[in-house]
Amino acid sequence: MSIRFHAAPFAGAAFFFVALVSAAPDGRPPAHATLVAAVRRIQNTCFATYPPALLKRLTGKEAVAVEVPSDPALQMKAFVEVDRREKGLFYPTSLDDVLDAFESETRPGLRLLDLGSGDGRVVFLAALLGADATGVEWEESLHRLALEARERLADLVPKKRAHLKAGDFLREDFSKYDLLFYFESGTFDAAAMFDKIRRELRPGARLLLAHGIRPPDGLEETAAYGVVRVYVRPESGAAP
């Protein structure tokens, strides 16, 4: 691990902050306090890629207060709208809300798929924790923001473990993954997605469902961490 000082420009205010420790080259995850700071930087970096039109759609306003770009909690408060896209709704996850779940459920080398990866933040968090993380996003414009954020985070998030794909996640083979992540209501194809999860989730593989409205049929809850619930296929492994 190495500690570096890092200068980050933010809209409206440029300032320096002590930066973060990247994951060890062998994929060992950073310590919790380090991770909290890293999660802050990931969210601020993703936010900094948003063009004005996207910010307006998410906040309902022409501009945000100057302190918002450097404070993920204020960003979440400012996002009062969802951005309706072709295949679903875009709004980003608060990584602070899902950190416990990811720290507990992610291990180095584990293969994660973010179902509709938006600006890529969940992929970056999982990669930082040592996972081999893939995000699939249908919207080209969001996919490009994620690519931009990955570049800006290159000193923190190992690019070789943060795969970003443009396309339809329903075309992915879910059985290749150990962990699926889905932020509730992100897709209009939820029925098809849950069907595919029930058919393809391997025994031992898990679904992390953030802000779930109800437990998905045919899956069994194994753990809960705040807004995130963890599901597996039932013991028999049989698809319902």
Ligand SMILES: C[S@@+](CC[C@H](N)C(=O)[O-])C[C@H]1O[C@@H](n2cnc3c(N)ncnc32)[C@H](O)[C@@H]1O
């Ligand atoms: C609620 S956002 C979540 C973004 C990200 N996972 C996060 O938690 O910050 C859901 C995203 O899924 C995308 N999406 C919906 N259906 C999709 C599909 N079938 N294939 C790929 N992306 C999809 C949407 O465009 C949207 O960006």
